[in-house]
Amino acid sequence: MTGDECPESTDTPGVTPSPVAMARSPVRVFHSRAKIALLVLVAILAIATHVYWLRWAAAPLRARSLPKGFSPTLIWLHSGDGHSLPGQDTLNILVELQHRHGAKILFTVGRPSRVVALGALPCMDEVVRQAVARKGIPPENVIGAPYRRGQLWDAAEWLQEYLKKHRGDRVLFLSETFAGAAAERVFDRAMAPDIRERVAVFEVPDRRFDVRYWWRSRTGVKAIMSGYLFGTHGLVVPRPPDPPEFTVRELLDRFPPRVGGAP
């Protein structure tokens, strides 16, 4: 009898095992089962430890801890779009920090807001002035930087010149959650080292999610996504070009008049 005729007889002394029997030998079966068991184990471990590695995934986006004893004389707010403030609950954080450090508030704008230009909203530094005044902070404590069109990089360059003239000032920049590291990278590149060490970054917590459990909230997931996308782009293109600019008239003339007149 040959192995081909009777695969089951492989353990018979003196008979060579068949190819089929070799392919499914106990050692091979053990190996493939061990691989599957290892995969399952890794999956279970990943689920069991998700809190740690998901937190770890957010760590590269966070700002560094404030230097020990860092006491700012200026709290810096930057409105990229010219009509909103970074993060949620910014006003309360701003007031709390102002009371704690007695610092003034510096406000810069990234690009001109059409909404402000139209008069639908007051200038943002005026909005901040009125808001903090309601919380007991004198409006003269808010410094509105002269308007400069550009990105955070341009605002950082402006601040550098300001800090050269005001040698005693230390600045605390308020950033959105998970955007702190990206802001730090801009300052690292845009500022001279001696100026840079006088600027620290503080991430304004977003009340809609807990940063330690960001994956449990849709807002948290969006914040991580935007942190990674903006952060990645900042690494590749640290100083992006200025976006196009349109006047109100250009936008209102966007569509041609309908032939046949008004409906």
Next chain:
Amino acid sequence: MSTVGRKIWLYGLAALLTVLVLFILARPQTLRAIAQFLDVGEPPRRADYAMILGGGVETRPFAAASLLHHGWVNHILISELPLLEGPNEAILPAEHDLTRKILLMLGVPEESIILLPGNHASTFDEIVSLRDFLRDHPRATVLVVTDALHTRRTAWSVRRVLGPDAKRARFVSAVGDSFDPQRWWLYPDGFFFVISEYLKLAFYCVRYADRTTLVAGGFLLAVVAALPLAFVIARSRRRGMAEGTARHA
């Protein structure tokens, strides 16, 4: 060729192909096409309403006002977007209030502005409100005004929510001013917008798809995922048999 030599050759080929694919992807024409795929906006047609989707207060109300002033629509719909802060902490008005104010300042009559009430947290929520509105106005047509690269996801939501009534809606692109769509990859906002739109589109396809599509898509995905696995198992078996034959010989 030896096994090691063949592996080196294969890895080299894979690396070359990867570089080639990245090169093709990085070409400006390809990058432009990636963004253009998201834009399904059309020239305006006569409709009863223009609906402004939330999230673009710097441009979308201006486009809607332009449509109304140039005779394309009679009324403008805006969806209610609740304040994110408490009333005491809020230093800026709710977005729908701001949009209304902008429209009024652009000369849109008060009676031409209609607020769709509700807690609209996403584009999908706004389209659900539009469906309810169109049910109450069975002969009405609407131009949905949003950013150009947001139109594909919006159109998908409209088809999903409105079903056969989706043909009552058309999509009109507002000019975006935070980046140049022809060079979107150079701008942080452009990069974020395009990539996140694709991610959101994928999310919408999973989260909001109807059950049949979801099951069919899941099945297709399972088949696609199982194919390489089946290939690996089959190859492993073949190799095992070959080894067995060799030993047998």
